[in-house]
Amino acid sequence: xxxxxxxxxxxxxxxxxxxxxxxxxxxxxxxxxxxxxxxxxxxxxxxxxxxxxxxxxxxxxxxxxxxxxxxxxxxxxxxxxxxxxxxxxxxxxxxxxxxxxxxxxxxxxxxxxxxxxxxxxxxxxxxxxxxxxxxxxxxxxxxxxxxxxxxxxxxxxxxxxxxxxxxxxxxxxxxxxxxxxxxxxxxxxxxxxxxxxxxxxxxxxxxxxxxxxxxxxxxxxxxxxxxxxxxxxxxxxx
Numbered sequence: 448x449x450x451x452x453x454x455x456x457x458x459x460x461x462x463x464x465x466x467x468x469x470x471x472x473x474x475x476x477x478x479x480x481x482x483x484x485x486x487x488x489x490x491x492x493x494x495x496x497x498x499x500x501x502x503x504x505x506x507x508x509x510x511x512x513x514x515x516x517x518x519x520x521x522x523x524x525x526x527x528x529x530x531x532x533x534x535x536x537x538x539x540x541x542x543x544x545x546x547x548x549x550x551x552x553x554x555x556x557x558x559x560x561x562x563x564x565x566x567x568x569x570x571x572x573x574x575x576x577x578x579x580x581x582x583x584x585x586x587x588x589x590x591x592x593x594x595x596x597x598x599x600x601x602x603x604x605x606x607x608x609x610x611x612x613x614x615x616x617x618x619x620x621x622x623x624x625x626x627x628x629x630x631x632x633x634x635x636x637x638x639x640x641x642x643x644x645x646x647x648x649x650x651x652x653x654x655x656x657x658x659x660x661x662x663x664x665x666x667x668x669x670x671x672x673x674x675x676x677x678x679x680x681x682x683x684x685x
Contacts, residue, residue, distance in 0.1 A: 454542035455520040459513045461504070464533035473508025477530035481512065485521035492525070501528060614638065614658045628663050635666040646670065 452458055466474040483495035501512040510528070518524070524540040617634055618626050626634060635655065643660035646653055654664035 448537065449539040449541060451541050451543060452519065454522075454544055455516050457514065457516045458519060459511055460526075460538065461509055461511045462501075462528060462536055462538055463509055464528065464530055464536060467532055467534050470534065474530065474533040475503065475506045475508045477503065477510070477533050479510055479528040479530045479533070479536075482527045482529070483518075484525045485518075486523040486525075487521050495521075495524065495526075497526070614641065618657055626657065626665055628665060629667070630665055638665060 448462075464474045464477050464479060466472040479501040481497050481501060483497045484492045485495045486492045495518060497512065497518060498515060499513040501510045503510050512526075514524075519540075519542060522542060524542070526538050526540075528536040528538070614634065614637065624630070624632060626632075638657060639655045642658055643656040644653065645656070645664075650667075651669060652664075653668040653670045655666040655668075656662065657665050
């Protein structure tokens with residue numbers, strides 16, 4: 448009999464002894480001796496000393512034996528149980544590593560879970576309905592979110608947040624390039640529309656300020672004046 452159990456985790460195994468004279472019956476009252484071996488990877492089978500002794504469960508012909516975490520810390524474990532009036536019983540254990548239950552709970556700031564690029568078989572990953580703890584994400588690969596995976600409502604929400612985000616909040620953010628004098632970015636362009644704009648006749652520059660309307664201009668542009676040009680009295684969007 449082969450079973451799959453978690454590696455490096457203490458476990459209690461229950462097995463039956465079969466009557467050597469009447470194989471249809473389980474044999475009670477036995478004191479099974481164990482003969483264990485283990486194998487790791489491509490290594491050789493090596494004798495495994497098991498600390499516990501098999502004991503019968505009531506008078507059922509069922510027997511139990513406990514394996515420690517150290518005894519379970521191998522890729523394969525084979526145990527043969529023998530008794531005077533029973534047929535030999537062989538149990539082969541194939542162990543596996545991390546169980547899905549081991550990553551069901553995240554503690555903010557303390558637990559790290561690495562999802563490797565691999566194919567996982569033999570287990571069904573449950574649907575995630577909510578994430579309540581902080582999860583630190585490293586690099587998000589290109590095209591990890593397909594266009595079809597982003598709902599219209601989600602796209603609209605992102606757009607609305609972008610358009611309504613206050614310039615003061617954006618300027619205080621540490622993301623993106625720094626907002627310094629001479630910046631040629633969208634924030635500087637928007638600032639020219641809503642922030643203080645001043646004609647500096649000394650330098651001959653058009654000065655655009657940040658949302659404080661003071662300090663060093665974040666954008667300067669050279670302007671050319673004309674005494675004969677028609678003055679602008681109104682600007683109105685068509």
